[in-house]
Amino acid sequence: MTDTKVLSLNGLSKRFGSVIANDCVDLELHKGEVLALLGENGAGKTTLMNMLFGHYMPDAGTVEVADEAGQMQALPLGHPQAALAAGIGMVHQHFALAENLSALNNIVLGSERLSLLRRDLKAARAKIERIMQHTGLTVTLDTPVGRLSVGERQRVEILKALYRDVRILVLDEPTAVLTPQEADTLFENIGAMTREGLSVIFISHKLREVLAFSQRIAVLRHGKKVGEIATAEADERIIARMMVGADTPETARQEMTPGAPVLTLQDVSVTGRSKRDSLTGANLTVHAHEILGIAGVSGNGQSALAGLISGLNRPTSGRVTLAAEEVAQVTPTNMIKAGVGRIPEDRHHDGMVGAMSVAENMVIERLSDPEVQSAGFLKKDAITANAEKLTADYDVRGPGVGARARLLSGGNIQKMILARVFEQSPKLILANQPTRGLDMLAASEVARRLLEARAAGAGIVLISEDLDEILGLADRVVVIHDGEMIEAETRDREAIGLMMAGEVTPHEPQQSGAETQ
Incomplete structure (x- = not known):
């Protein structure tokens, strides 16, 4: 990093x-610098970067960028x-x-003048190969992107930017869907590029990466x-205090003896549109007083598993048993009646009815409860009182319990769902990306409540793309890859990361670093 300024956002x-x-x-931002931009969900990080890149027009303020001679020049905004x-x-979080196009065609797409009669892909290929050799970001250029791994697709996105000779690179959650090894390799390559003068701003919620790779x-x-x-003067506690204005309570998992099985899958298969939307011969047992973590790169069968536990996906073969009773027909109603609490990944589509009120959404899964209805008529006063209590207990902020649920922010919709699930004291909890969209304080509160539910006797299936979250909360870890599940007999990040990529057996490596607890 140098003292040479390459970017200035002003007001x-x-x-x-x-x-x-x-x-x-x-x-x-300075030449050769890696600047981490942090903040809780809704803090304005992506909006700020979208104004820099021209997707949004600012209401006020200016942007200056250094030209090739190092002179600061005003940047036309909104373009x-x-x-x-x-x-x-x-490079946006979502690719x-x-x-259907090759990696080569994806990289050059949009960079050529419309007036060209012929595409000079030979010259483009030569330039991309020089960039790959120089940066270490290698992909097979003639392979359709749909056949590339998630990590390779991330490299294609970055190569698209470098092909356009960028000097400032903005990365929005660049490792959200990468294995730990892919993330480390990505930042090693970025480090090599910054030593050549590239400047980087990256948005992330993974403080381990922030502390390891930014300046x-x-x-x-x-x-x-x-x-x-x-970064050299920071630690996770300092950063958390800056982000949310307070210390984040530490949540520690205590050892606990597992109880009786609450969920058993025996040779269960779910047929989806592709192998990654399916389960193949899944065998899984979740006990009372246990959190089972499901680790895997996004799109490897997690949605099929979550849909099965929720009752949205019916198995094509195998047996599903809840609390020692086989589920004859897997449906949402039957799973709820059997004691399943569901925290879905897509809270807007699967977690609420936006046109209904916050209060109604909080009781939507127990409409037959005598506390909620009598003789087919809803007890509106009781529903309202229940919602007011839960919104206070779970810090659900918004226009009020009588307002339509769709008016809540994403993070507050998640809190509403959490309140509904935890207050039913379910036997089995599906927690699918439970802290996505929550700030650090709220995420810590979710962890605390999951551990409380575990202590009370619930079995919990925790599906998360954040390996640190799984290692911090789960009693056991199962890795899912291409629809197949295998239990990890290790808590070593590197070994689990390789399993997520489908490369190694689940056993403890012979030579490894310290365990991650």
Whole structure:
């Protein structure tokens, strides 16, 4: 990193209706620097970067970018092409790739003039091969993107930016769907590029990566920049305090003797659209007083497993047993009646009815309860009182319990779902990405409640793309890859990461680092 400034954001502000997404944010970036941009969900990180890249037009403020001679120049705002011309590239969290096209065609797509009569793919290939050799970001250029691994697709996205000769690279949650090994390799390659002068801003919620790979940290809270700190002077507690304005309570898993089985899958298969949407001969047992963590790269059968436990997917073969009784017909109603509490991955689509009120959503899975209805009529006063208590207990913020649930923010919808599930004291809890979209304090509270439910006798299936979350909470870890599940007999991050990529057996490596608890 040098002292040469390559980017300056000056007083950027953006409002969406009554919501202030960014409030007079200043930010600088230096040549060869890796700057981590942190903040709780809704803090304004992605909005700020979208203004830099021209996707959003700021309500106020300016952006200056160094030209090739090092002179700071004003950047025309609201124009992605102007940002690209100034040497700024952005890689979004969700890939924007055409799966039927080759990696080569994806990389050059959109970079050629429409007036060209012929495409010079030979020159493009030569340039990309030079970039791959220089950066270590290698992919097979002639393979359709749909046949590439998730890590290879991430490399294609970054190569798309580097092909356009960017000098400033913005990465939004670059490792969200990568194995630990893929994430480490990515940052090693990024480090090599920064030594050649590339400057990087990356948004992440994984503090381990932030502390390992950045030089400086900037933190947003409620749309404002609340501080900066050199990474060498930071630790997780300091960063958490900056992000949420308070210390995050530590949640420790205590050893506990497992109870009787609450869920058993015997040779269960679920047929989906592809192998990654399916389960093949799954055998799984979850006990009372136990959290079973399901680790895997996104798209390897987790949705099929979650759909099965929720009752949305019916098995094509095998037996499903809940609390020692075989489930004759797997349906949402039957699974709820059998004592399954469901925290779905897609909270908007599967977790609520947006047109119904917050209060109604909190009782939607127990409408036959005499506390909720009598003779077919809803007890509205009781429903309202229940919702007011739960919104206070779970810190659900919004326009009120009588408002439509769709008016809540994503994080508050998640809290509403958590309140509904935990208050039913289910025998089995499906926790599918339970902390996604929650700030650190709220995520810590979810962990505390999961551990409380475990102590009370529930069995919990925790599906998460955050391996640190699984290792911190789960009593046992099962890795899922291409629809097949195998139990890990180790808590070593590296070994589990290789299992997630389908490369090794589940046993403890002969030579490994310290265990991650």
